[in-house]
Amino acid sequence: MILLISASQVSRITGELEKQYTPSKWTVRLGAEETLKTFSQIGSQATSKARATRRSQLHVPYGDGKGDKIDIYFPDVASEAWPFLVFVHGGYWQYGSKDESAFMVNPLTAQGVAVVVVAYDIAPKGTLDQMVDQVARSTVFVQKRYPCNEGIYLCGHSAGAHLAAMMLLTNWTKHGVTPNLRGFLLISGIYDLEPIVSTSVNAPLHMTLEGARRNSPQWHLEAAPVKPADPACPVLVIVGQHDSPEFHRQSREFYQRHASSHFPAQTLCTRGWKASFEELHDVDHFEIIWNLTQEDDVLNQVEPWPFPLVAAIHSGQHGPFSPIEFEEGSF
Numbered sequence: 001m002i003l004l005i006s007a008s009q010v011s012r013i014t015g016e017l018e019k020q021y022t023p024s025k026w027t028v029r030l031g032a033e034e035t036l037k038t039f040s041q042i043g044s045q046a047t048s049k050a051r052a053t054r055r056s057q058l059h060v061p062y063g064d065g066k067g068d069k070i071d072i073y074f075p076d077v078a079s080e081a082w083p084f085l086v087f088v089h090g091g092y093w094q095y096g097s098k099d100e101s102a103f104m105v106n107p108l109t110a111q112g113v114a115v116v117v118v119a120y121d122i123a124p125k126g127t128l129d130q131m132v133d134q135v136a137r138s139t140v141f142v143q144k145r146y147p148c149n150e151g152i153y154l155c156g157h158s159a160g161a162h163l164a165a166m167m168l169l170t171n172w173t174k175h176g177v178t179p180n181l182r183g184f185l186l187i188s189g190i191y192d193l194e195p196i197v198s199t200s201v202n203a204p205l206h207m208t209l210e211g212a213r214r215n216s217p218q219w220h221l222e223a224a225p226v227k228p229a230d231p232a233c234p235v236l237v238i239v240g241q242h243d244s245p246e247f248h249r250q251s252r253e254f255y256q257r258h259a260s261s262h263f264p265a266q267t268l269c270t271r272g273w274k275a276s277f278e279e280l281h282d283v284d285h286f287e288i289i290w291n292l293t294q295e296d297d298v299l300n301q302v303e304p305w306p307f308p309l310v311a312a313i314h315s316g317q318h319g320p321f322s323p324i325e326f327e328e329g330s331f
């Protein structure tokens with residue numbers, strides 16, 4: 001069947017896709033520009049505060065590349081057997097940096113969790129393949145440097161959630177060590193990159209459809225070389241209520257309890273991951289992260305660690321979450 005569509009229909013469709021993948025167009029409290037400005041201000045302030053008040057090691061090289069750097073922030077307790085939260089910042093693989101992304105450092109280190117904020121080479125310097133490799137190498141570095149860690153929890157936001165999710169597929173054998181991964185916290189992420197190819201996001205990324213698919217966790221879950229080292233490694237997929245419908249779809253389809261015709265047998269649940277899905281009530285794509293600077297933010301409650309969100313759902317105390325659409329992942 002040949003489908004004929006007019007030029008104006010094409011421009012309407014591409015315009016809609018562009019809007020769906022522009023998170024600042026969906027905010028409800030501040031305007032787009034003010035939201036982006038506030039996000040970067042809050043990130044910078046949180047980072048200055050963390051560096052001024054927490055014991056830290058900054059710009060630690062995890063590889064030979066100039067951009068292979070992490071910041072490590074430590075709890076007060078003298079030990080190396082902390083749990084580690086490794087945070088991968090967002091910014092559509094083309095902006096953002098570790099130097100304005102220490103949102104959760106003070107609340108988490110105060111509760112005994114070491115926080116690692118990862119730098120990677122954003123576009124145009126870095127390609128998607130290189131960024132994925134950098135996040136893998138930074139995680140391996142943390143494991144090698146802190147072999148007594150009480151678990152590494154990978155957390156990413158938006159494009160950073162994509163990079164963190166790619167670690168579900170990583171074959172660690174070539175890295176010589178399998179990180180002690182105990183959980184994934186994927187916040188407002190993108191797991192199928194194909195729709196991005198035809199948006200302006202792709203201008204500095206130069207992704208081909210093939211490259212987009214190669215770097216889409218949604219398309220490769222069946223190829224995950226190993227099941228999680230710890231069968232209790234939970235994967236929490238979270239999206240903000242005021243994220244766009246496309247962002248909601250991305251999270252839901254990645255998690256989904258049952259395979260869809262679009263992604264047959266390609267969801268976290270159907271591949272055997274202990275996954276949960278949650279829509280966080282009344283927050284947008286940016287507030288969901290900047291709220292992590294607050295000690296009382298739901299995602300910062302570490303008792304019971306790792307994810308009180310999961311525990312709260314299981315105990316029926318939904319608190320500030322929207323209870324809709326949650327299904328416990330099958331295992």
Ligand SMILES: N[C@@H](CC(=O)c1ccccc1NC=O)C(=O)O
Pocket residue numbers: 021022023024025032036039090091092093096157158159160
């Ligand atoms: N240009 C985008 C900004 C954006 O998407 C973004 C900004 C900061 C952190 C994460 C982002 N999104 C995905 O990585 C917008 O206007 O919404």
